[in-house]
Amino acid sequence: MLRKPYTAQAPAAQRVELYQKFGAGSWRYVETREVALGPEPQWLAFDVTDALRFWLAGHEPWGFFKLSPHCSCEDDHSTAEILFQIDGFETFRGDMGKVKMQGQRLPFLLATATPPERAAQLQSPRHRRAAADTAYCFGTEEKNCCVRKLYIDFRQDLKWKWIHEPRGYWAHLCTGACPYIWSSDTQYSKVLALYNQHNPGASAAPCCAPETLDPLTIVYYVGRKAKVEKLSNMIVRSCKCS
Template structure:
């Protein structure tokens, strides 16, 4: 009997300790809803950045120094565009040589470039190595480096197997990056993917004879560090450049980005005619911080820079009378007057909204491990006003 009582007591305690079924159902429903909401929100954010899915994680790889330098040229520390006209187009991609053959032949896979993108400029970046020590006293001081597009002789009755794209003189004893324009070839490859047979580099003396490749050497994808590998840099435009609230041209872009709001209490505002004490005090329309942290979203593995950015948001009231500090439009001024005088029912006060928007820049790895620099329009509230 005692054992039965103990068992019954234990059962009662267990039942009492267990949450009710309705609580468990609500809890799991809330969890499922939060997961669904997060998934939908991330999907929508990807659409803002022009992606269907996040690229694969490439956190262990190093981006080319050229792309890092370009990012720092066009963007500030928060990724905000310094000047919308510093960059040609709105997308820059870097591709490493996939052929990985000898130093005179290169090939690049451009399958990640959308056919709808406008090809603006394409550059072949080659790193010129120092001549071998035993050949440094060669009588040649300059050489002519020519870049050719390899052609398919079986198509269109081509009689030539290559087409000259770019040619110029280079000091024999120099070292560092050399850049050649190959826009014509890339445009033809985009029109016909099968025509992409690669590029061929020819080095000749000023007299026209072939030069010793031990004297003139370019780093190759097979034998040299990634920081010196041949690279194609492609400037394109996807047609989404904003013409609305973006600042135009001058240094106004950076100067119009004020620092974080002052820590002091908000100033008192003039009351509108329908404002009462019961509604409580309200701050005037102003810009407030809104930080987007890519690490919290789970994107830090493929985004190189920035780690996050301050999008800001506009918050506050637009009471009558609207002063110039509220940056009101004429329409907003008239609306506030109609609201204050109660001339028409149902007319609200003007809204506190961004009246200037700036773009940000993302430097990231795509699915093919190419590094991309892209500008996204209307991502940062530069200032707020009553509209």
């Protein structure tokens, strides 16, 4: 979606939240964004992958999103409305109105899909071994570099009491051997592995490390005010030898 130019005197930015229609009369939190307010238009992007999967699974006949200002019930000065406008929601009348509507840049949803023949290749053992992700590692007894399940309880394991929700999450970890040319995506990893094979005491071997990580949304309190934040790189989805 495109934020229209904003010229009024106001804060430099506004925090907004995107919600997904979920069931009858309820909304599910998707993501938070800090939107800069300025004279130049700005494209705003949200990751709605989970919402799209939910709709494609047939859980909802129609998909709706709602953009709301971030508002703390404990804050009397919080903004109750969105300060900026999104292009594409204006209505015009008459013949000139149709021309103006054609010039609007409407919000859009960008989705990518995998053709059936490509999906079959991704499920082949040869390809899956190169992609050491959760879809492969959790369903096999692979001994080499792979994602392993690991659940972390914030209070018990880390002694963190400041995170209100969730109480814990599946962080996962990367572990396993990295033999010669196993999941190596660079020539450096291959050379290092081969060098270590011939000189075991001279150099460290390639190690199994995270390749793809997902964020985690948490709820915490500052005083009596609830805050929602997205922590980046918290969940391991795939591993590689490097």
